[in-house]
Amino acid sequence: MGGKTWVAAVALLGAMAGPAAAQISGDVVKIGVLSDMSSLYADLAGPGSVWAAQMAVKDFGGKVAGKPVEVISGDHLNKPDVGSSIARQWFDDNGVDAIVDVPTSSVALAVQNVAKERGKVFLMSGPASSDLTGKACSPTGVHWTYDTYALAHGTGGALVKQGGDTWFFITADYAFGHALEHDTTAVVLAAGGKVLGSVNVPLNTADFSSYLLQAQQSKAKVIGLANAGGDTDNSIKQAGEFGIVAAGQRLAGLLVFVTDVNSLGLKAAQGLVLTESFYWDQDDATRAWSKRFIDQFHRPPSMVQAGVYGAVTHYLKAIEAAKTDDGAKVVAEMRALPINDFMTKNGKLREDGRVMRDMYLFEVKTPAESKYQFDYYKQLATIPADQAFRPLSESECPLVKKG
């Protein structure tokens, strides 16, 4: 009799405590920024992404649902095995509730699996592969900033329209490069163009001249650079050296960040057409946020870093509304809430994990057009979300119910 009473009392207490207080595991919301801290993507993500996450938490008031928010960070060295083992340790031993950023698609695909198995939130700002919301989608995976589909349709589409109907790809030899080449090829073929060849280049290559010569000999009108970061910088710089653009071929930097333009200089980068979801100098709100970043890092923030800020803010808003940090419930709340911040206007999180946002087509200014420090882009067009991203009808994501 006594034993039963105790059980009943405990059950009753538990039932009372449940709905009254917010259900935050470990009484702290822990956000892990997992990024490339030291290699070719460190400037476009890395420490800048950690800073962005910290600012988002600070601007939110440092607390959510009455509990403190903590930001930790790690370096995945662009290696999927390193990334997934850090993710596992963070989730299993350190009580991390969400992982943010993760540039390098191959690492992001590995982390996506780890987070999915545990029902934890994965806020992707850095990675590009559209597979992350395609066949590798996850109920708790959120692809925030951009993807290869949007890049292919933005930059690739613009160049095809301008008459660039034969292509040669210089492709980074891993998940991201292949996805970008694949998505761009689809755009080129759909427009009646042809792909004359491609070459797979190991990640982090210093000398691209051999590949550029192969591209030159292909006589393709457009050389598509399906790479990123330092690889893109070296390709563009060396293409200039070999007179490739002067000889009439067009370079398509399919993923060019503002950090790349900053380090190439306008003389080498002028005229590049590129697709981004954010540029620091778009309006007063982007300028105000970017000024804080520039004060800290002395270079303009990339869309990845701005995306980290937005993703963390939206994540915290959802926890506040849902009164829990349970992965599935928080992501459901993130889907319900519209996304509005300095870079995102009326964004929406779709069932496959894709954040629907407008993308922008920019052209890099000439040195003469640039009037002040970091004055790099002029905007050519806005690409509405429903044209920028893959329609659900073409989705390979098992979570998408097709009617």
Add this chain to the structure above:
Amino acid sequence: MSGWLHIAFPPLPALFAQLLIGLINGAFYAMLSLGLAVIFGLLNIINFTHGAQYMLGAFCAYLALSYLGVDYWGALILAPIVIGLIGIAMERLFLRHIYRLDHLYGLLLTFGLALIIEGLFRQQWGSSGLPYSIPEILSGGQNLGFMFLPNYRGWVIVASMVICLVTWLVIERTKLGAYLRAATENPTLVRAFGVNVPRMITLTYGFGVGLAALAGVMAAPIYQVNPLMGSNIIITVFAVVVIGGMGSILGSIVSGFVLGLVEGLTKVFYPEASATVIFVIMAIVLLVKPAGLFGRAT
């Protein structure tokens, strides 16, 4: 999909172009492995700081241009001297204490120093590289019929071949070189002849480091000036030295150029393997001829 099949058998002129490109990369391998070989030959130190010193050379050129207005040609002279002096200071401060110890200590010490130097530069300048233009007089290029050769790349091949040849002549054909080689074999005996061996060792290290800095300046206009540029190339260069034979001057020069060519061909026939082909060759050479192609078994 992988497109290498489309270009598996390029026409002959295209192949010439790729070989020439390979030779240019080989020029950098040769200059860097030459410095490593000189240092190893005399100091018995496996200088893992070499990549960082190459990076320092490029940064020296960049900083001299931005803050002092020293152009490329000035940097070609200034950077090797400045970085060479820094090298001499490092030798006096750190390296001289460990000559008597196993190779492993030298390797660990220089590797640690390289990590610290690269870390400091990354902290200060980030990882995405800084622009450095090709000097005006060498911009543009020549149409060779089978390819468009940028003037600057042509200059790199010629300059590096001259540098390698002169270094080889000095070491193999002059009295100073004879002292150096003798001091390598038997320092005690050479000292007995009144030669200041420790000073010679210090200057040799400074020279090797200066050579790395010179390669760094020459690389700056082609690649970006980047804190990581040294760590990306140094592993390959070590493989080149091992293939050539540790400490062999001629071996390091020849294998530098030849492996540049081999790598260039790999980039045409199977680009996915271009980052690994040199290490495959290294493994085979170690199996067949452990002392390296030009090394003497000891």
